[in-house]
Structure formats: C-alpha cells, structure tokens
Amino acid sequence: MPSWPPAGNFLLCNSEGHINSETGSGRRKPFALPAGGQAAVPGPVGCTGRSWFLYLCRRPSTDRAATMDEAAARDKRSQEIEKEYLSSLADLNVNSKPLINMLTILAEENVEYAQVIVKSVENHLAQVGPEVKLPILYLVDSIVKNVGKQYQSLFSQVIVNMFCGVFETVRNTEGDETT
Secondary structure: OOOOOOEOOEEEEOOOOOOOOOOOOOOOOOOOOOOOOOEEEEOOOOOOHHHHHHHHHHOOOHHHHHHHHHHHHHHHHHHHHHHHHHHHHHOOOOOOHHHHHHHHHHHHHOHHHHHHHHHHHHHHHHHOOHHHHHHHHHHHHHHHHHOOHHHHHHHHHHHHHHHHHHHHHHHHHHHHHHO
16 A cells, blocks of 8 residues: 655545555545545644544644734724725716716725625715715716626615615605795
C-alpha cells in the first residue's frame, strides 16, 4: 500500500480511506472517498471521529478572520458610498440633466452597492419636500433605464411605495394650499 505523507494541516488518504503514517497507520477515516481517488482530510495525523470534530471546532480559523475583515471593510465602504451618494443627491433639487447623469454614472460605477444606493434614494425621496420629488423620480428612471438589471430588480421592489408616497405628499400639499 502506498504511503501518503501529511501535508500541512491535511492528511492524505488513499481510496480505501486509510492512511500510512507514524501515528495513524491503517486507521479507517469516518467518511467515504470516491473510488480510486484520494482526499485531503482536515486535521492532524491520527485525528478521527470525535477528536477530529473537536479539533475543527477549536482550531483558529484564518479563513473566518479574513472573511470577517472583508465584511468589515465592505461595511465601511458601504457606509462611505451611502454618505457620498446622499451628499450628491442633496444637490438634486431641480430637474438638472447633468446632475442626474452624474448620479446615474455613480450608481453604475458602484453597482455592487446597488442595495445601499436604492435605499438611500428611497429614504431621501421620503424626506424631501414636494418640489424636489420629481427630479428624484427622474433619477430613478435614468438609473433603471441606463444601468440595468441589478437596479431594475431592487427598484421594482420599492417603486410602488415611492410613487404612492410622492402622490400622497403632493395631494396633502395641494389640500393645504386650498384651505
């Protein structure tokens, strides 16, 4: 039977699930291997069953730490995108094609943060006065038409509430002016 030496934190096994090493010679591993193949099993040499499971639970995971760092960086970048987009969106108080184009391009450049941008636009639309709502709806139209499916999918989930909110605000404003 060929000998499969340990490789780092992995133990190489033959097609029968056996290993040949000083501490684990001929021990059956608790998993099935593909016929004729070999597999890498996480864990130290001779670590089987419950001890193998405990080893996996106790060992520090650099993958988990890296994933958490990536998530923290993505969250920070997400907040930066939101702040930057809201800052530019605050300037959209009249129907300005150049500004709408610029905001559309920003949305396109940050398509991986589409959810953040859509939420920002939705919240901004709810907070502004009735005279500013139409240019924001023009922006939504521009993003949906020019950027694509990611934004189409996200805006389609909130567009009805956005329009209803605009019509309700305008109706309440008109009712206040007539009294």
